[in-house]
Amino acid sequence: MSHDHDHDGHHHPVAKSPLELRTEALEALLAAKGLVSAEAIDAVVSYYEHDVGPQNGARVVARAWSDPAYRTRLLADGTAAVQELGFTGFELNTLVVVENTPLVHNVIVCTLCSCYPWPVLGLPPTWYKSAPYRARVVAEPRAVLREFGLELAPEVELRVWDSTAEVRYLVLPERPARTDGWAEEELARLVVRDSMIGTAKAMSP
Amino acid sequence: MHGFGGVVAPGGAEPYHESWELRVFALWAVTAAEGLGAGSGRVLREQMPPEEYLRASYYERWQWSNEQRLLARGTIADGEVDAWVERLGRGESPPGYADAGQSARVLDAVRTATRELASTDSVTFPVGAPVRVRRMHPAGHTRCPRYVRGVAGVVEAVRGTYPLPDDGPRRGTVEPVYAVSFRSEDVFGPTDEPAWTVVLDLHESYLEAA
Numbered sequence: 001m002s003h004d005h006d007h008d009g010h011h012h013p014v015a016k017s018p019l020e021l022r023t024e025a026l027e028a029l030l031a032a033k034g035l036v037s038a039e040a041i042d043a044v045v046s047y048y049e050h051d052v053g054p055q056n057g058a059r060v061v062a063r064a065w066s067d068p069a070y071r072t073r074l075l076a077d078g079t080a081a082v083q084e085l086g087f088t089g090f091e092l093n094t095l096v097v098v099e100n101t102p103l104v105h106n107v108i109v110c111t112l113c114s115c116y117p118w119p120v121l122g123l124p125p126t127w128y129k130s131a132p133y134r135a136r137v138v139a140e141p142r143a144v145l146r147e148f149g150l151e152l153a154p155e156v157e158l159r160v161w162d163s164t165a166e167v168r169y170l171v172l173p174e175r176p177a178r179t180d181g182w183a184e185e186e187l188a189r190l191v192v193r194d195s196m197i198g199t200a201k202a203m204s205p
Numbered sequence: 206m207h208g209f210g211g212v213v214a215p216g217g218a219e220p221y222h223e224s225w226e227l228r229v230f231a232l233w234a235v236t237a238a239e240g241l242g243a244g245s246g247r248v249l250r251e252q253m254p255p256e257e258y259l260r261a262s263y264y265e266r267w268q269w270s271n272e273q274r275l276l277a278r279g280t281i282a283d284g285e286v287d288a289w290v291e292r293l294g295r296g297e298s299p300p301g302y303a304d305a306g307q308s309a310r311v312l313d314a315v316r317t318a319t320r321e322l323a324s325t326d327s328v329t330f331p332v333g334a335p336v337r338v339r340r341m342h343p344a345g346h347t348r349c350p351r352y353v354r355g356v357a358g359v360v361e362a363v364r365g366t367y368p369l370p371d372d373g374p375r376r377g378t379v380e381p382v383y384a385v386s387f388r389s390e391d392v393f394g395p396t397d398e399p400a401w402t403v404v405l406d407l408h409e410s411y412l413e414a415a
Contacts, residue, residue, distance in 0.1 A: 019268065021293060023228055026275075029285050030241075035280065035302075036239070036241070040304070040307040040310075041228055041232055044312070049227070088319055090314075092318075127213060131209050132212045147211055159402045162404065165370075
């Protein structure tokens, strides 16, 4: 396990935190009752570590940049359009995709908890779940975006989407300049996670 | 709430920091897929004692709500987790349990779950309608944030229908959900920043005509 640090050829096991021990205790209890196998937990861990993440959302964005008909479908019915690419599962619910343009910038938050479109973005980063982000991005969004290094011109219309019901949001960032003729796979590499939350723009080539 | 510090912090870009945190989440997925718990984890987490809620980390809250869901369903009993904490602490090995089909069942549920809003033609507030969020102080769970209560906005879209979460998970009155946009000055008063818009999806029960 990651807690066995091997610095000088000897193992020095570090004591487990109470939280880690309690997690193992619950797992042991459910195994003792014949209800939950460690393999099933491992399978879910592996799925969220390897198969689900912002690389999925990046494929959606790259497709929308490349295929105008797909972009139209994506903005009309996000749930159905990402399912075309095979993305579905826990916490997609109803997906609404909002488009950034030179004059409109969208940013996503969940002030009540941490609602987030897992099948296309994976599990949310720590800052997305933090009290400062949840409280401040609705009340002083330009200041928060500045902390992410994103300075919006005063004339840009800023729209903050607070995910309060069964709707999850994904930002369709602006396609970077000087990417004409790029293949979808190349474009997808420019689509960083934060650009699909709205706290960054897509990378420039 | 006010007085929070900066958002961008070292390590803050990661979804979790220690492997047990992802196991907490995965254990929830397995128990949810297998029907071993009862109640909404989201609702339960709000019932944590406030001082504990604020002190606890994200995955600590999930761990707490995992146990509460299993207790509520009768899958585990009071004291059983504590007993295993003690046994593992004494060096006892955790018991093995194999279920050849469980991984496939759980992954299938995790991959395919969707909870779409049902479409609707009958709405009280059409797109463009001025609405105001009701002033209310619900004792339990609600998906109507305090900061927009009493504030007027405009219906921007009709999302469809969904059970009202205030009535309990999936058994509430099914009613339309509206995307309502609010002007920043109406919500927060004048500020130094150029005006912005906040959009929230709100159930019909939260709204009245403005």
